[in-house]
Amino acid sequence: MAETNKGRSEEEVARAFVNHYYHLFDNDRFSLFTLYSSTSLLTFEGQKIYGVEDIFNKLKQLPFDQCRHLISTVDSQPSSMAGGCGGILVFVSGSIQLHGEDHPLRFSQTFHLVPLPQGSFFVQNEMFRLNYG
Amino acid sequence: MAETNKGRSEEEVARAFVNHYYHLFDNDRFSLFTLYSSTSLLTFEGQKIYGVEDIFNKLKQLPFDQCRHLISTVDSQPSSMAGGCGGILVFVSGSIQLHGEDHPLRFSQTFHLVPLPQGSFFVQNEMFRLNYG
Numbered sequence: 001m002a003e004t005n006k007g008r009s010e011e012e013v014a015r016a017f018v019n020h021y022y023h024l025f026d027n028d029r030f031s032l033f034t035l036y037s038s039t040s041l042l043t044f045e046g047q048k049i050y051g052v053e054d055i056f057n058k059l060k061q062l063p064f065d066q067c068r069h070l071i072s073t074v075d076s077q078p079s080s081m082a083g084g085c086g087g088i089l090v091f092v093s094g095s096i097q098l099h100g101e102d103h104p105l106r107f108s109q110t111f112h113l114v115p116l117p118q119g120s121f122f123v124q125n126e127m128f129r130l131n132y133g
Numbered sequence: 134m135a136e137t138n139k140g141r142s143e144e145e146v147a148r149a150f151v152n153h154y155y156h157l158f159d160n161d162r163f164s165l166f167t168l169y170s171s172t173s174l175l176t177f178e179g180q181k182i183y184g185v186e187d188i189f190n191k192l193k194q195l196p197f198d199q200c201r202h203l204i205s206t207v208d209s210q211p212s213s214m215a216g217g218c219g220g221i222l223v224f225v226s227g228s229i230q231l232h233g234e235d236h237p238l239r240f241s242q243t244f245h246l247v248p249l250p251q252g253s254f255f256v257q258n259e260m261f262r263l264n265y266g
Contacts, residue, residue, distance in 0.1 A: 043208045043224070075176045075260045079212065079220075079245055087212075089222075091176070091243045091260040106264055108241035110224045112212055127208045127224040131239055131264045 013121065014076030014090045017113060022069040029059055035123045043127040066099035079112055087114040087124065093131075106131040146254065147209030147223045150246060155202040162192055168256045176260040199232035212245055220247040220257065226264075239264040 008016075024031050036042075036052040043049070049058050071094040079087035090111040095104035112125035141149075157164050169175075169185040176182070182191050204227040212220035223244040228237035245258035 041210045043210060046206065046208065048210075072265075073179065073262055075179065075262070077174045077176060077181075077258045077260065079258060080247075089243065089245060089258050089260070091241075091262070093241060093262050093264060106239075108224075108226060108262070108264065110222065110243045112222060112245075114213075125210045125212060125222050127210065127222070129206055129208070129224070129226050129241070131226060131241065132205075 010076050010078050010088045013088055013113065014074060017088075017090060017111070017121065018071060018074050018092060021111075022071060026066075026068050029062075030056070032056075032059055037122045037124070040123055041125050045129060064098045068097045070095045070097070070104065087112050088121065089113075143209050143211050143221045146221055146246065147207060150221075150223060150244070150254065151204060151207050151225060154244075155204060159199075159201050162195075163189070165189075165192055170255045170257070173256055174258050178262060197231045201230045203228045203230070203237065220245050221254065222246075 021032070021035065024035075033052055033056040036055050038051050040052055040055060041048065041050060042055045042058065044058060047058075049055050071092060073091075073093045075091040077089045079089045090113060092109045092111070093107070095106050097104040107128065107130050109129075110125070110127045111123055113121040114124040115121050154165070154168065157168075166185055166189040169188050171184050173185055173188060174181065174183055175188045175191065177191060180191075182188050204225060206224075206226045208224040210222045212222045223246060225242045225244070226240070228239050230237040240261065240263050242262075243258070243260045244256055246254040247257040248254050
């Protein structure tokens with residue numbers, strides 16, 4: 001992905017990632033596969049999906065075409081102590097408006113971004129849940 | 134903490150941790166400090182708190198005495214690839230009933246559990262948000 005960690009705080013990386021991810025999701029969903037790797041894990045409403053290929057297939061099979069995310073909160077933390085794996089945890093809450101539906105759905109989503117040697121990040125972990133009232 | 138990772142899947146560790154954490158929170162909240170270390174990070178409703186001492190102080194200052202958590206979903210994943218830091222991500226949704234309040238509040242919470250050499254885990258990362266409808 002296009003993000004780089006050079007000279008940026010984890011909050012800046014997290015915010016840039018969130019903007020990038022939901023912009024792609026709402027406008028060019030199939031490009032999301034560029035954010036994953038062969039080791040990535042997605043848990044979507046309790047279903048575990050392993051690796052970029054199966055994650056891409058899951059994105060293709062979602063039962064809606066157009067949607068719009070509205071982000072309420074973005075929290076982030078470094079995922080490790082000194083000497084650890086150097087990742088960033090991103091915790092998002094918001095709502096998703098599906099095309100043709102009257103009411104938006106509340107959701108929460110957690111990402112674990114892991115750095116690549118050249119300074120960019122990929123999504124190693126992702127967990128998504130709708131929040132039913 | 135009392136959990137050990139010997140021979141257990143990350144789902145079993147996550148489920149045992151969730152049961153332990155919310156049981157302590159609802160019955161013996163001040164014992165929660167045993168789950169943290171000096172490197173732990175808590176983001177509570179957007180406020181960042183660093184280290185076990187300040188986390189303990191935050192727990193003491195919460196503006197309610199009695200509460201009861203009802204857990205709706207627990208998702209978990211290993212937080213790293215082979216050779217990584219060997220942690221477990223835990224993503225919880227549920228509701229919290231405060232004593233004297235009519236309606237429970239929806240919440241989402243993410244934990245990153247990191248193993249200690251002797252096989253137990255501590256909470257390296259935690260992020261908590263109420264989910265407002």
